[in-house]
Amino acid sequence: xxxxxxxxxxxxxxxxxxxxxxxxxxxxxxxxxxxxxxxxxxxxxxxxxxxxxxxxxxxxxxxxxxxxxxxxxxxxxxxxxxxxxxxxxxxxxxxxxxxxxxxxxxxxxxxxxxxxxxxxxxxxxxxxxxxxxxxxxxxxxxxxxxxxxxxxxxxxxxxxxxxxx
Amino acid sequence: xxxxxxxxxxxxxxxxxxxxxxxxxxxxxxxxxxxxxxxxxxxxxxxxxxxxxxxxxxxxxxxxxxxxxxxxxxxxxxxxxxxxxxxxxxxxxxxxxxxxxxxxxxxxxxxxxxxxxxxxxxxxxxxxxxxxxxxxxxxxxxxxxxxxxxxxxxxxxxxxxxxxx
DNA sequence: ATAGATGCAAACTCTTTGCAGGTCG
DNA sequence: CGACCTGCAAAGAGTTTGCATCTAT
Numbered sequence: 530x531x532x533x534x535x536x537x538x539x540x541x542x543x544x545x546x547x548x549x550x551x552x553x554x555x556x557x558x559x560x561x562x563x564x565x566x567x568x569x570x571x572x573x574x575x576x577x578x579x580x581x582x583x584x585x586x587x588x589x590x591x592x593x594x595x596x597x598x599x600x601x602x603x604x605x606x607x608x609x610x611x612x613x614x615x616x617x618x619x620x621x622x623x624x625x626x627x628x629x630x631x632x633x634x635x636x637x638x639x640x641x642x643x644x645x646x647x648x649x650x651x652x653x654x655x656x657x658x659x660x661x662x663x664x665x666x667x668x669x670x671x672x673x674x675x676x677x678x679x680x681x682x683x684x685x686x687x688x689x690x691x692x693x694x
Numbered sequence: 695x696x697x698x699x700x701x702x703x704x705x706x707x708x709x710x711x712x713x714x715x716x717x718x719x720x721x722x723x724x725x726x727x728x729x730x731x732x733x734x735x736x737x738x739x740x741x742x743x744x745x746x747x748x749x750x751x752x753x754x755x756x757x758x759x760x761x762x763x764x765x766x767x768x769x770x771x772x773x774x775x776x777x778x779x780x781x782x783x784x785x786x787x788x789x790x791x792x793x794x795x796x797x798x799x800x801x802x803x804x805x806x807x808x809x810x811x812x813x814x815x816x817x818x819x820x821x822x823x824x825x826x827x828x829x830x831x832x833x834x835x836x837x838x839x840x841x842x843x844x845x846x847x848x849x850x851x852x853x854x855x856x857x858x859x
Numbered sequence: 860a861t862a863g864a865t866g867c868a869a870a871c872t873c874t875t876t877g878c879a880g881g882t883c884g
Numbered sequence: 885c886g887a888c889c890t891g892c893a894a895a896g897a898g899t900t901t902g903c904a905t906c907t908a909t
Contacts, residue, residue, distance in 0.1 A: 554908055556864060575898080590866045595899065597864090611778040615898065628822055639820060645810030651831050655804060657793055660833040666816055667826040674823055719883060719888060740874080755891045760874060762889095780873065 547604060558582070558589050562597045566607050567620035569694075572627075572636040575616055577694035612636075612665075626663075630670035637670060712769060723747070723754050727762045731772050732785035734859075737792075737801040740781055742859035777801075777830075791828075795835035802835060 544563065545555045565581045566573065573581075579594045598618055602609035608619040612629070621638060628637040644664070652659045709728065710720045730746045731738065738746075744759045763783055767774035773784040777794070786803060793802040809829070817824045 549909095552863075554863065556908070558865070588866075592867080592900075593865055611776065613776040626816070628816065628820065628824070630822070631825065637820070637822075639816055642812050642815045642819075643810060644812050645808060647807050647809050647829065648831070650807045651791070651793065651804055652833075654807075655793060655802070656836050656839075657795070657802075657831075658834040658839055659793070659831050660796065662832065663830045664812065665828045665830075666813070666822075666824050667828070668817075668822050668824040671821050674821075717888080721883075721889065723890075741872095753891075757875080757892080758890055 544606060547606060551604065553600065553604070558586060558593050559597050559601070561585050561589075562594060563601055563606060563620075566598070566601075566618050569620070570638065571694040572610070572617045572619050573694040574614070575618070578618065610663075626666065628666040628668065628670070630673055631667055632669050632673040635670060639666065709771060712771060716769065718765065718769070723751060723758050724762050724766070726750050726754075727759060728766055728771060728785075731763070731766075731783050734785070735803065736859040737775070737782045737784050738859040739779070740783070743783065775828075791831065793831040793833065793835070795838055796832055797834050797838040800835060804831065 541560075544560075548555050548559075561582050562578060565578050569581075571577070575591070575595055575598055578598065579589070579591050582589050582594060598607070598609065598616075601607050602618070605622060608622055610617050610619060610627075614634075617636070624641045626639045626641050628639050629635070630637070641664075648659045648662050651657070651662075706725075709725075713720050713724075726747050727743060730743050734746075736742070740756070740760055740763055743763065744754070744756050747754050747759060763772070763774065763781075766772050767783070770787060773787055775782050775784060775792075779799075782801070789806045791804045791806055793804050794800070795802070806829075813824045813827050816822070816827075
């Protein structure tokens with residue numbers, strides 16, 4: 530059980546704290562942007578976030594969304610990742626891998642699988658300092674397999690060829 | 695030993711063949727573009743390739759470079775990859791992983807390390823069909839370590855913030 | 860009061876496309 | 885000759901920035 534929250538902690542104390550330490554404020558746009566990213570698992574693009582935020586704060590600007598996504602990522606409150614389709618954001622900040630369906634384009638989280646210490650091994654063979662790594666899987670997701678499409682439509686999505694989120 | 699080549703096979707028969715099968719031609723711009731990508735290990739951007747090609751064929755256009763990089767990638771004659779800095783191309787088409795130095799931005803090839811069958815495991819746990827995967831390492835390369843810089847300058851390069859190639 | 864945020868619009872970079880003409884086979 | 889390619893210029897998409905104004909603290 531989580532300690533019963535006070536009635537309406539509408540502004541996450543933890544988040545606010547994390548920001549304040551660096552002299553950053555938890556403004557309304559910022560809070561909503563973070564909330565939008567955290568409330569979805571579609572690994573949204575900036576423009577997806579923008580559209581969602583606007584539903585709650587119609588006056589927000591795209592520039593603010595970009596600026597905040599970057600700030601929040603820098604503070605570790607969300608993750609920024611780039612793929613063939615541009616920038617994507619991820620509210621899940623704990624380690625996990627990704628599976629991208631080449632047919633429908635959806636990105637799924639997959640639990641980080643035991644990888645036999647690839648990181649250590651690379652560090653050992655190259656002499657480089659490995660701080661981080663990332664594993665991406667590509668293929669056909671369950672839904673698309675059942676739909677029995679034979680050919681994965683997009684080898685690697687062209688960068689400017691629409692596929693929301 | 696490789697069977698001694700005929701005097702001057704200036705136009706790779708194998709490549710020409712691979713293209714011809716699909717009704718594609720090995721034109722001069724195309725040949726030079728492929729050659730440029732294959733002759734470097736910097737995982738060049740389109741614009742890097744463009745500049746290099748222009749040294750040998752000053753009249754070439756950027757559009758032609760883009761078109762050909764895509765075509766050649768589609769034919770499997772080179773690899774196309776997207777990262778935080780945009781599109782990158784790689785003349786090495788055999789399986790290998792990448793290490794990106796967060797300090798100098800250089801991308802190194804690293805031999806594909808035994809990964810304990812991550813692919814199979816993901817397929818097993820998700821029920822998805824895994825056709826491909828990619829492992830990216832991030833950290834500090836040997837040179838930058840020696841230079842003893844303390845902080846990895848760029849967490850994840852902004853997309854539009856120059857750093858050739 | 861004041862450093863930090865915002866909105867707006869313009870600037871920028873990278874990438875793609877339409878088209879008239881050139882080239883390979 | 886016909887299909888494929890090319891260069892040029894212009895269009896498109898995503899992302900960043902300058903600036904005056906506003907707002908959390």
